[in-house]
Amino acid sequence: MKEVTKNIIKKDAFGLMLGKPVYTNDLTPKDSLIVKILRSPHAFAKIKHIDISEAEKIEGIECILTYKDVPKNPITRAGQGYPEPSPHDWYILDEYVRYVGDEVAIVAGKNENAVTKALKKIKVEYEIFEPVLDFEKAEEHSSIIHPEKEAHSMFEIGFNAAKNIAASYEMQIGDIEEELKKCEVVVKERFYTQAQAHVAFEPHSATSYIDMHERLVIISSTQVPFHVRRIISEAFDIPIRNIRVIKPRIGGGFGGKQAVHGEPFVAAVTLKTGKPAKLIYTRQEVFESTYRRHCMRFDVTLGATKNGKLKVIDMQGLSDTGAYGEHALTTFMVAGSKTLPLYNKVNAVRFKGKVVYTNTVPAGAYRGYGAIQANFALESAMDILSQKLGMDPVELRKKNMMNEGETSPIFKIMGEGREGAEMIIKSCKLNECIEEGMKLIGWKEKYPRIKVSETKVRGVGMAIAMQGSGIANIDMASAILKLNDDGSFNLLIGATDLGTGSDTILAQMAAEILNVSTENIIVYSSDTDLTPFDTGAYASSTTYVSGHAVQLAAEKMKKLIIKEGAKKLEIPEEKADFDGEFIYEKDGNKRVSLKELATVLYYTENQKQLVADASYVGKESPPPYMAGFAEVEVDIETGKVKLINYVGVVDCGVTINPNLAKVQIEGGIVQGIGMALFEDVKYTKNGKLLTNNLMNYKIPSRMDIGNIIVKFVESYEPSGPFGAKSVGEIGIDTPPAAIANAIYNAVGVRITQLPITPEKILNAIK
Numbered sequence: 001m002k003e004v005t006k007n008i009i010k011k012d013a014f015g016l017m018l019g020k021p022v023y024t025n026d027l028t029p030k031d032s033l034i035v036k037i038l039r040s041p042h043a044f045a046k047i048k049h050i051d052i053s054e055a056e057k058i059e060g061i062e063c064i065l066t067y068k069d070v071p072k073n074p075i076t077r078a079g080q081g082y083p084e085p086s087p088h089d090w091y092i093l094d095e096y097v098r099y100v101g102d103e104v105a106i107v108a109g110k111n112e113n114a115v116t117k118a119l120k121k122i123k124v125e126y127e128i129f130e131p132v133l134d135f136e137k138a139e140e141h142s143s144i145i146h147p148e149k150e151a152h153s154m155f156e157i158g159f160n161a162a163k164n165i166a167a168s169y170e171m172q173i174g175d176i177e178e179e180l181k182k183c184e185v186v187v188k189e190r191f192y193t194q195a196q197a198h199v200a201f202e203p204h205s206a207t208s209y210i211d212m213h214e215r216l217v218i219i220s221s222t223q224v225p226f227h228v229r230r231i232i233s234e235a236f237d238i239p240i241r242n243i244r245v246i247k248p249r250i251g252g253g254f255g256g257k258q259a260v261h262g263e264p265f266v267a268a269v270t271l272k273t274g275k276p277a278k279l280i281y282t283r284q285e286v287f288e289s290t291y292r293r294h295c296m297r298f299d300v301t302l303g304a305t306k307n308g309k310l311k312v313i314d315m316q317g318l319s320d321t322g323a324y325g326e327h328a329l330t331t332f333m334v335a336g337s338k339t340l341p342l343y344n345k346v347n348a349v350r351f352k353g354k355v356v357y358t359n360t361v362p363a364g365a366y367r368g369y370g371a372i373q374a375n376f377a378l379e380s381a382m383d384i385l386s387q388k389l390g391m392d393p394v395e396l397r398k399k400n401m402m403n404e405g406e407t408s409p410i411f412k413i414m415g416e417g418r419e420g421a422e423m424i425i426k427s428c429k430l431n432e433c434i435e436e437g438m439k440l441i442g443w444k445e446k447y448p449r450i451k452v453s454e455t456k457v458r459g460v461g462m463a464i465a466m467q468g469s470g471i472a473n474i475d476m477a478s479a480i481l482k483l484n485d486d487g488s489f490n491l492l493i494g495a496t497d498l499g500t501g502s503d504t505i506l507a508q509m510a511a512e513i514l515n516v517s518t519e520n521i522i523v524y525s526s527d528t529d530l531t532p533f534d535t536g537a538y539a540s541s542t543t544y545v546s547g548h549a550v551q552l553a554a555e556k557m558k559k560l561i562i563k564e565g566a567k568k569l570e571i572p573e574e575k576a577d578f579d580g581e582f583i584y585e586k587d588g589n590k591r592v593s594l595k596e597l598a599t600v601l602y603y604t605e606n607q608k609q610l611v612a613d614a615s616y617v618g619k620e621s622p623p624p625y626m627a628g629f630a631e632v633e634v635d636i637e638t639g640k641v642k643l644i645n646y647v648g649v650v651d652c653g654v655t656i657n658p659n660l661a662k663v664q665i666e667g668g669i670v671q672g673i674g675m676a677l678f679e680d681v682k683y684t685k686n687g688k689l690l691t692n693n694l695m696n697y698k699i700p701s702r703m704d705i706g707n708i709i710v711k712f713v714e715s716y717e718p719s720g721p722f723g724a725k726s727v728g729e730i731g732i733d734t735p736p737a738a739i740a741n742a743i744y745n746a747v748g749v750r751i752t753q754l755p756i757t758p759e760k761i762l763n764a765i766k
Contacts (some may be wrong), residue, residue: 043687060114079224166325174348183303202251255365459746494534515580628734639762668731
């Protein structure tokens with residue numbers, strides 16, 4: 001291959017290095033009104049009275065909006081699918097506030113000082129209710145977080161607001177109780193995973209203005225521009241045709257921008273005043289008033305024979321969605337659908353649970369999206385089972401895990417909101433991932449532990465994981481290729497580059513088909529007026545789903561070039577071919593350059609614009625696989641854990657751009673390490689977020705993560721573009737369980753609640 005599988009530099013790399021204006025705040029009209037939000041100081045309350053009279057008098061204030069001034073249409077902010085699998089329980093502004101940081105009023109003015117002063121002058125009288133802060137006590141709590149009658153779901157998701165239940169789910173194959181009776185070894189354990197903040201470097205940002213055609217234009221740091229357009233249309237009762245959403249360069253998203261956040265507030269100001277407006281979140285607001293990961297509890301029961309044959313997996317969970325139900329159902333379902341198929345030979349499997357409301361920061365999409373929570377529980381339980389059996393945990397997994405050519409009934413049952421089809425695994429190099437990971441970590445020499453000194457012990461641990469490649473039968477992407485008169489091409493895609501380099505890899509795919517240099521593919525992405533539809537950057541879909549659309553469009557374009565070239569050469573179409581530079585006669589001497597053909601097509605002969613378009617919906621979601629291996633050093637006097645090495649070996653099919661794929665895995669591993677050892681979301685007893693800045697919320701630095709080793713095994717996915725599968729999420733899944741298992745192997749204590757802190761280890765040792 002000429003362009004695919006090559007380490008081509010990202011399309012936007014030099015522009016970013018040179019500090020070009022590419023982010024939302026850079027592109028905001030200079031005369032934009034400054035928008036800030038008055039936020040609730042209470043975890044749960046009702047606004048009895050709000051007085052804005054003094055605030056309105058401040059010079060420079062243009063408008064102040066309360067719940068009385070905006071439409072009251074219940075929506076979900078979650079940008080995922082339609083009909084939406086999240087309850088419609090959020091309003092632009094509401095008389096109820098459901099967490100500390102919830103929106104009370106929108107203030108817009110000509111300068112920041114005026115707006116800040118006005119925020120302090122607004123007087124609000126609240127009726128304060130008892131908040132629900134413990135998700136294990138949320139169901140049927142005396143405080144009902146969503147008492148409003150308008151809240152609803154678009155289809156049955158187990159929504160029951162009267163009991164503080166946002167969603168629920170249950171599936172079962174086989175008879176769990178009967179199969180457990182036959183098992184010789186049974187493991188039962190409870191696991192907790194914490195909330196986790198995204199900490200993207202660019203805070204959430206949005207700006208809006210009215211264009212010359214009286215249409216609302218929104219520029220937003222969003223992963224889902226087409227969903228934003230639809231949601232804004234629903235919230236304000238504006239036809240979609242009157243809204244345009246532009247996604248510029250994004251400074252990181254990780255799922256935190258897979259929703260509307262600031263867009264409704266700037267839109268409300270612009271629609272009220274007719275003036276451009278911008279809202280740039282502070283770091284504190286990002287922590288307190290956007291998204292965090294769903295914290296979850298899982299009760300895991302495993303049953304097996306003495307020789308290590310896994311017979312039963314039973315996982316029963318509880319998930320905390322916070323104040324609103326965004327991604328409630330799908331995140332919980334993915335916890336099952338992206339973990340249970342790993343062990344596909346069991347006789348009985350059950351997955352069930354509920355997602356409950358609490359008066360805390362709303363939970364939403366975050367890289368790993370449910371899978372990391374359940375993976376920590378299941379892969380920790382597998383190690384507990386291996387200890388009971390006296391087996392090497394590697395051998396236990398090899399004996400029971402998914403292999404190429406196999407399937408799982410889970411694929412058909414748990415289709416992320418819809419019934420999916422049976423999927424035969426065409427590419428699974430999980431065994432090779434494990435073998436390579438064992439070599440790189442030195443498993444045979446180091447397992448289970450090596451005593452370094454009287455106070456320090458090293459241990460190794462491992463975990464395996466799977467993800468998906470888009471959501472089968474739901475995610476759709478499209479692409480348009482346009483030939484320019486110099487022989488270059490414009491690639492128009494709705495796919496959203498989050499900084500991952502997807503613009504680059506999609507250009508590589510088009511270039512490979514057309515046999516041209518990637519430099520000749522000019523990419524324009526994510527503008528709802530100018531680019532074709534794409535559901536957005538989430539669910540590890542871009543390489544697989546959007547890549548398919550690009551591949552199909554490029555194949556169409558190649559045929560068009562050959563057809564028009566044959567006309568120019570006056571030969572039958574079947575006797576012509578295209579090598580990227582010339583259209584030529586296969587068995588003759590006639591040829592015409594692509595540049596010459598484009599010039600005559602557009603200026604003199606048989607004039608027409610060559611445009612090719614294609615769309616793609618994935619019929620299956622082939623999983624990438626990973627084996628993760630951790631080596632830790634534990635100080636038994638202090639409980640401190642030092643991560644020495646982390647090895648991630650991945651099967652993601654063909655790597656379109658190996659360097660960009662490696663960076664994705666490395667980034668995911670680091671976020672997984674953060675969840676395992678450092679990151680924690682903490683509240684006061686009244687529901688105020690304590691970890692609302694980077695002084696109090698610890699993410700791992702380069703000094704904390706040790707040596708990270710990433711390797712890809714050779715693999716080819718027949719259903720993927722050029723043999724590729726996804727790579728964006730798989731890297732984050734294994735660190736929590738692998739590190740927990742390594743700590744157990746080092747010092748013999750099992751930590752079942754993340755993050756794994758020195759205090760927890762020391763208490764367990766003592």
